[in-house]
Amino acid sequence: MHEAAATPAWVLLAYLISGVCFILALRGLSSPTSSRRGNYIGMVGMAIAVVTTLVVHVGATPICVTAPANDPTYGDRCAGGEFYSFVLIPLAIIIGGGIGLVTARKIQMTAMPQLVAAFHSLVGMAAVLVGAAAYLNPEAFGIAQIAGSVGEGWTVYAPTAEILINPVSRVEMGLGIAIGAITFSGSVIAFLKLNGNMSGKPILLPLRHVINLGILAGILGLIAYFTTDQSPWVFFTVMGLSFVIGFLLIIPIGGADMPVVISMLNSYSGWAAAAMGFTLHNSAMIITGALVGSSGAILSYIMCRAMNRSFISVIAGGFGAVSGTGDEAAIDRPYKRGSAEDAAFLMAQADQVIIVPGYGMAVSQAQHALREMADQLKAKGVRVKYAIHPVAGRMPGHMNVLLAEANVPYDEVFELEDINSEFAQTDVAFVIGANDVTNPAAKTDKSSPIYGMPVLDVEKARTVLFVKRSMGGVGYAGVDNDLFYRDNTMMLLADAKKMVEEIVKALG
Amino acid sequence: MDFISILSIFVLACFVGYYVVWSVTPALHTPLMSVTNAISSVIVVGALIASAAAGSASSKWLGLLAVALASVNIFGGFAVTARMLAMYKKRERKDA
Secondary structure, eight states: OHHHHHSOHHHHHHHHHHHHHHHHHHHGGGSHHHHHHHHHHHHHHHHHHHHHHIIIIISSOOGGGGOOTTOTTHHHHHTTHHHIIIIIHHHHHHHHHHHHHHHHHHOOGGGHHHHHHHHHHHHHHHHHHHHHHHHHOGGGGTOEEEOSOOOTTOTTTSOGGGEEEOHHHHHHHHHHHHHHHHHHHHHHHHHHHHTTSSOSSOOOOTTHHHHHHHHHHHHHHHHHHHTTOOOHHHHHHHHHHHHHHHHHHHTTOOGGGHHHHHHHHHHHHHHHHHHHHHHHTOHHHHHHHHHHHHHHHHHHHHHHHHHTOOHHHHHHOOTTSSOOTTHHHHTTOOOOBOOHHHHHHHHHHOSEEEEEEOHHHHHTTOHHHHHHHHHHHHHTTOEEEEEEOTTSSSSTTHHHHHHHHTTOOGGGEEEHHHHGGGGGGOSEEEEESOOGGGOTHHHHOTTSTTTTOOOOOGGGSSEEEEEESOSSOOOTTOOOOGGGGSTTEEEEESOHHHHHHHHHHHHO | OOHHHHHHHHHHHHHHHHHHHHTSOGGGHHHHHHHHHHHHGGGHHHHHHHHHSSSOHHHHHHHHHHHHHHHHHHHHHHHHHHHHHHHOOOOOOTTO
8 A cells, every 4th residue: 555655664653652642641540649640641642643743744845846847737736835834734723722721721610511512522523624624635645546547757646536535445534524523513512502502401303213313324325325436425415414413413312411412422522533543544543532432432331320321212312301290299298498507507516417419519609618618517527528429410520520629629529339328327418409319219219210320328318408499490300309308308498509608607 | 554454453442442441530530521532632633634735725724724623622621631630639638
């Protein structure tokens, strides 16, 4: 293959090293102490990949130098090469990098899910653009062969119509832009839902499964056809249909399933990068794509398991669209309501308090006030721990980041399986902004939509303090929570942040 | 590289990814997502090749746009990950 000869060994080695750096970057995340070093290694890997590419491709002798003198298009093809390379490329990096840095610095931690969705969409779009660039200029990527007999010295200059992209490359390219486009439009919808520009409620089109499967079959069929006919309409139809399907796939998925969606899109962005790596025969892209693809897939699996739902049922969407059956009965059921002073008194008397945060804490930005409350309790000799359900919040690890932001030490924060047995020996469980993940119905009520989902056993604590805006709302699963009406539950009805601030005052 | 070599790298990397990601502590799942975001922007390599190559001008412009988008992700992704990771602290000593 001619492209293999064109790539020097040191370049292949450099891309391999950068791939290894990315592996080490993820490996570092096994503990918070090693994670910071891992992140730097990741940056080094990226720098190696970028610098190598710049040296090889931007600094390289332009292909047109060897052009025959009688090539009529010579001037057009070579004009502006240096301008692109030495002015526009650094400019693009500076503009993009600047936007990225400013965003990274200014973004609020509660907005991380949106930011990650936005970043996914950019990876998807970049994959589509690279795919399109490779389609329009396949010679530059060494993925084309010249059809028919052409004169010597013309190999590089055959008019586009005679340049045939290798069939294998066409499949890789087709898959790359399809996955990239799905990642892009899917992430845009996920972003809009997470950012509140679009309702988190599922949008259910009639016959949506038929439509989606039809479009998917169409995309795959066209990619197969693309191997025999490389005309632009095939390429751009694949791209267009993929944008549409990405949009259609995400609109029926409700807010509670966002942790799965965002993990899934993470995975897709990885597969898109891998497919582009196949197209461009680049090991750094393939290794990274495989890492990111598996990472997203594993996170999706963890999220699904934490909700006791199959991946297929999440993708099919519609969860949370219908209200639970317990809705009407809920209105009249008696419950106990407490004040901030009651809560402060109960907690100050306790030996151990376990705090269970959820999405509501993120919405009202209550994490800093919460940490203050925990500090005051600790000063009174109360042991304080935090219990985190894997799907609390809108993305994997969302609560951990918010608590870390509020300076909560990470060794006070525990995962579901590590702390669940402790609730029975706990005086107060303080539930703030979580709902479905504490619902005992998941363990007992077979008719409940969340039956079988692993939940935090908060009801086993001597007293449950449940902070909630009002009695009216239900969790995202659309089911009423039996916990509200238990004898050992006291409802603290207020905005989470205000309530916690009042408790802090009462404790002081 | 021929297709089989590339496929071998890919399959082995999937296995590496599988084991490495399972070892990530759940507390760091959000930084995991943001750092995977940053590294998947290694796709910038393809964008740079497109924008530096001689030939189709539209291909260059698409490449340049992709360079800009991927740069947002690379710089933003690593920076936001670093910002998050800096927040994870152990329990402070009493004198702190």
